[in-house]
Amino acid sequence: MKRTMFVCVVVAVLLTAGCSSAQQPRESSSPTPDxxxxxxxxxxxxxxxxxxxxxxxxxxxxxxxxxxxxxxxxxxxxxxxxxxxxxxxxxxxxxxxxxxxxxxxxxxxxxxxxxxxxxxxxxxxxxxxxxxxxxxxxADAQDSSSSAPGEKLLVRTLDSEGFIDDPNFDTGETYWRTRVVDAQVIYEAGGAGGCPPTLDSAILNGNTLTLHGTDHGDGPCAESYVAVRQALSREDGSDFPADLKVIMDNPTGYYSK
Structure with a gap:
């Protein structure tokens, strides 16, 4: 009789311990992200x-x-x-x-x-x-005036007669335009006679062409109208990139208005 009671007590203790351990929460192995x-x-x-x-x-x-x-x-x-x-x-x-x-x-x-x-x-x-x-x-690496100067282009002045009358040249938004003809970029612009919008130089860096306008300072600029046409070409005569992007850098105050 005593042996039977002892066995029952042991079994009861084990069952109680098992239930207690089963009720304890488990630690999550995947913490909530901060x-x-x-x-x-x-x-x-x-x-x-x-x-x-x-x-x-x-x-x-x-x-x-x-x-x-x-x-x-x-x-x-x-x-x-x-x-x-x-x-x-x-x-x-x-x-x-x-x-x-x-x-x-x-x-x-x-x-x-x-x-x-x-x-x-x-x-x-x-x-x-x-x-x-x-x-x-x-980043400086994206600046066309950084340590990688790019390719300096040849600049040649052309006869400017006639292009101002072109109906496709809208001077309401910008005073200049460019177009690619064969292996040349043709630059055309209209501006003040005392401060003609000519280019001093042009730099090709990858597919970006930067135009450097002549620096006339802050003027004063004569109000007479003048037309300018110039041709830009590479020294080796090769073509320009098909996805060419053109940027104007003109320090003259008259053209930054």
Missing amino acids: VSTRELIIGAPTEPTAPLPDDWGGKDYWTSLEHGVLVYGAAGSSSCPPVIESGHVEDMTVYLKRADYEGRPCTMDYRPLRQDITFADGTPFTEDYTIVVEKTPV
């Missing part, structure tokens, strides 16, 4: 397929949420695009760094762009996040 260390994936800029928003909130960019994706949009020169280059998260604030081209010559076109930004871990963006866009100077 939102402040989440990595961002910055998508490549693309052309927007939908119309741009009418109200940008007084800023030169806009942001929105689409199915948990942060969408950044802006518009600017195709040679100096206002793209987001990097970003990081601090608590519930997303800091995006945008290229700043202040003081650099840029083409005078205007193109919109869009970038999609996501969390690398797949977490969706919500309206709880604050978005801050900061401007940062572009």
Whole structure:
């Protein structure tokens, strides 16, 4: 009888210990990620397929949420695009760094762009996040006046008669234009007679052609009208890149108005 009671007590103790251990929570092997260390994936800029928003909130960019994706949009020169280059998260604030081209010559076109930004871990963006866009100077490697000077072109003056009457030359937006003819870039411009918009030099760096206008200072410039036509060519006579981008760098104050 005593032996039977002893066995029952042992079994009861073991059962109680088993139930106690089963009720204890297990430690998670996958800790919850810290939102402040989440990595961002910055998508490549693309052309927007939908119309741009009418109200940008007084800023030169806009942001929105689409199915948990942060969408950044802006518009600017195709040679100096206002793209987001990097970003990081601090608590519930997303800091995006945008290229700043202040003081650099840029083409005078205007193109919109869009970038999609996501969390690398797949977490969706919500309206709880604050978005801050900061401007940062572009790297020196992107500057056409950096240590890589590029290829200096031959500049030759041509007869300018007739092109001002060309209906395709719209002086309302810009005073100059370029077009590629065979292995030459033809530069045409119209401006003040006292400060003719001639080119002193032209530099080809990759697929970017930078035009350096003659420096007439801040004038004064005569109000008479003058037309200029010049031909640019490479020393070896080779063709220009098919995706050539042209930038104007004119230090004369009259042409920066």
